[in-house]
Amino acid sequence: MPADVNKVSDILMVSESCFVLDDFEVLPQTPFEDLASRFLNKDDYDLGKLLGAGGFGSVYLASYKNKITAVKTLHKVTKNPKAQMESYKAELNVYNWKHPNIVRTVAATSIEQYDTGAWIVMEYIGSRNLQMLINDTEEELDQLRRLKYSLEVASALEFTHGNHIVHLDLKPANILLTERDSCKLGDFGCCQRVEEDTGRVSPTNRSALTGTFAYRAPELLRGGAPTLVADVYSFGVTLWQLLSRETPYANQNQHVVIFSVVSKNLRPPHPDVGDDPFEQLYQELYTQCWSAKPETRPTSSELVELLKMWKYYM
Incomplete structure (x- = not known):
């Protein structure tokens, strides 16, 4: 220097x-409302070991068509449901972003499915x-x-x-x-x-x-x-x-x-x-x-x- x-x-x-x-x-923003028309079939995913847990949900190692992923499952019962919903919507702000230094979110349950247990699927980093x-x-x-x-x-x-x-x-x-x-x-x-x-x-x-x-x-x-x-x-x-x-x-x-x-x-x-x-x-x-x-x-x-x-x- x-x-x-x-x-x-x-x-x-x-x-x-x-x-x-x-x-x-710089990809166009995908508002969470646009995901309402998308369908994530939970039966396509095999959940494995628990990777971590927090106040709003737990993250599991999972497989999807022989591909390793990480799946965050939101708790159906929480002390602060409003904050949990805000956190879910926040994570969808980065849906399908592609950058080498950002964990990619590749799929999520729709808003209609939220009350039955929302999932967010991400690439598995480690x-x-x-x-x-x-x-x-x-x-x-x-x-x-x-x-x-x-x-x-x-x-x-x-x-x-x-x-x-x-x-x-x-x-x-x-x-x-x-x-x-x-x-x-x-x-x-x-x-x-x-x-x-x-x-x-x-x-x-x-x-x-x-x-x-x-x-x-x-x-x-x-x-x-x-x-x-x-x-x-x-x-x-x-x-x-x-x-x-x-x-x-x-x-x-x-x-x-x-x-x-x-x-x-x-x-x-x-x-x-x-x-x-x-x-x-x-x-x-x-x-x-x-x-x-x-x-x-x-x-x-x-x-x-x-x-x-x-x-x-x-």
């Missing part, structure tokens, strides 16, 4: 002459996520590997934002790892659609789903409308976690943390990186991402451009 390139803004200027961004097809890798002390997370993961997640965000969707639950536990050690962003159960003209979620379409507090931007903790750069804040915390291999605000009172993040600009503590120029730039990047002012955070497209330039110099 050139010694005189020491700011994110400087790097972005340098990168303009270095790269042509890869273009991914059972390992980025949080598991961070927790595994035998796994090395050197600069090149962190850069690779960062670029892949940023590319997923760029595509998501290009489709006018904000994820709102970006964190290592929702980033799956393939057998080839690539990242795929999943769990869009909290995502919301932003207006094309304002870049924020309309007040009439806002969801009660909140995501994980440690990764939520301060404007969301204050009750503000979600915007695309709310995901960039979460991305910054994720980059910090890749470097520190710690859990943000571990064992701290949630309410105290939320108050401090909003009113005192609390953030996770920086690891000591010494005089390493790459690590100093890396810290500056995630610090800009988790800025208290949304307008000063980079966009997902700027992140992709920047990280590609870093990859070029590495």
Whole structure:
């Protein structure tokens, strides 16, 4: 990395002459109402072992015509049926998206079938996520590997934002790892659609789903409308976690943390990186991402451009 390139803004200027961004097809949005005419025959799927479970449903390994898939089955009885329905509709926002760094949703039960037990069918990636890798002390997370993961997640965000969707639950536990050690962003159960003209979620379409507090931007903790750069804040915390291999605000009172993040600009503590120029730039990047002012955070497209330039110099 050139010694005189020491700011994110400087790097972005340098990168303009270095790269042509890869273009991914931005598919037309498929509203959940359009799925009412589709029919998913549950008898075509053989459910296998349980892969995971949450408040709204369980995910199973499954086979469909000799192909391995993952099937999320929503609970028929839940303490919060409204939130469960919102989460179901949110996941259908990404129906049939095609991107190398996003878990693909390939089928779902129709709205008419919802009350009989809704299913969402996804490609099967594996059972390992980025949080598991961070927790595994035998796994090395050197600069090149962190850069690779960062670029892949940023590319997923760029595509998501290009489709006018904000994820709102970006964190290592929702980033799956393939057998080839690539990242795929999943769990869009909290995502919301932003207006094309304002870049924020309309007040009439806002969801009660909140995501994980440690990764939520301060404007969301204050009750503000979600915007695309709310995901960039979460991305910054994720980059910090890749470097520190710690859990943000571990064992701290949630309410105290939320108050401090909003009113005192609390953030996770920086690891000591010494005089390493790459690590100093890396810290500056995630610090800009988790800025208290949304307008000063980079966009997902700027992140992709920047990280590609870093990859070029590495």
